[in-house]
Amino acid sequence: MKKSLVMKVRESLTTHAQMKIEQSLVDFRNAVNDWIRISINNGWITTRTLQKFGYKQLREKYSNLYSAVLLEAMDVAIGILKSAKSKGIVPEFDADVICFKNQHYKLHSSRVIVPLCGEKTYIPLYIPKKFRKYLANYKLGRLTIFKRDDWYYISISVKIEPPERKVTNVIGVDLGVYNFVVVADAKGRELLRISGKDIIERKKLLEYKYSVKQQRARRYSKNRVIGHKYKNYSKYVNHCIAKKVVEIAKKYNAMVVLENLKRIRGKSKSLRRLFRKWPYFDLIQKIEYKAKENGIPVVKINPRNTSKTCSRCGYVDRKLKNERIFVCPKCGLRIDRDLNGAINIARKVVPPPPYLRA
Ligand SMILES: [Zn+2]
Incomplete structure (x- = not known):
């Protein structure tokens, strides 16, 4: 590489x-x-x-x-x-x-x-x-x-020759607007959660600060450079998130499972809205790149139904709308929607161990 x-x-x-x-x-x-x-x-x-x-x-x-x-x-x-x-x-x-x-x-x-x-x-x-x-x-x-x-x-x-790594676990990464990133393993443990609201608000604030700074800088000198953290906040945040996800993967000797958002891009209205708000594609690329650099395998899966499937019994709730809590009509499981999604994403690669099957 x-x-x-x-x-x-x-x-x-x-x-x-x-x-x-x-x-x-x-x-x-x-x-x-x-x-x-x-x-x-x-x-x-x-x-x-x-x-x-x-x-x-x-x-x-x-x-x-x-x-x-x-x-x-x-x-x-x-x-x-x-x-x-x-x-x-x-x-x-x-x-x-x-x-x-x-x-x-x-x-x-x-x-x-x-x-x-x-x-x-x-x-x-x-x-x-x-x-x-x-x-x-x-x-x-x-x-x-x-x-x-x-x-x-x-x-x-x-x-770069990535180090060889023995993988024994799987972690799933769920991307969204409400929760930016939720990472969970196939056993259902939540390993990382970053709220989207904070980030979007901070982005707005930084963009405002940047415009003010730049106006001021222009007044005094032509070629003053303002830090990249202001200039490109979303890419900077993506870099930090990717780093964190890879750290977790290293800690748990896990491979990373990502949603293949490219495939369904443009098909659903809500997804297109999501892409306008934040460069998710850049985030996925950064996670992939950093993982490969560290010898961590990355798998991309089709995210179809990952948020609508119960992570305990496997029932697919097609009527699910935008509720934050997933309530399984079949087994009664109550679980955070994005955590449920992340668990399902992780399990798309390796079947869950027998003790977790319904
Ligand atoms: Zn269920």
């Missing part, structure tokens, strides 16, 4: 190094466009045999680019040509990026060394504390320098 670590280049970058980056971005862009042109002139070649047709010529033209970087440019060109929709229009590459393979750069404590314009170039970086463990423990892949908002960033991809 791959993860991209994006880091900002420090302002202490020397002017000389900055000029070399600028020159390299231009050279790389031109090289990609030259590769595209050569491919088209030779009958739209989209394999690496393209190298035969233009390497010598471009090697001379772009003597400042490392030969491996020139081949990276070719790969980018091939990618563009493959995804080009019609062969009538010549596609053009206009991004500010340049790529290096892992054997061509070196990472030190707070800087990278890359060959630019035929010279070793030191690029100072802000490396967040949480990235250090990835950079130290995993195999580093491709490095990309790119420009965004008039400044430079470096992205390094790392290959």
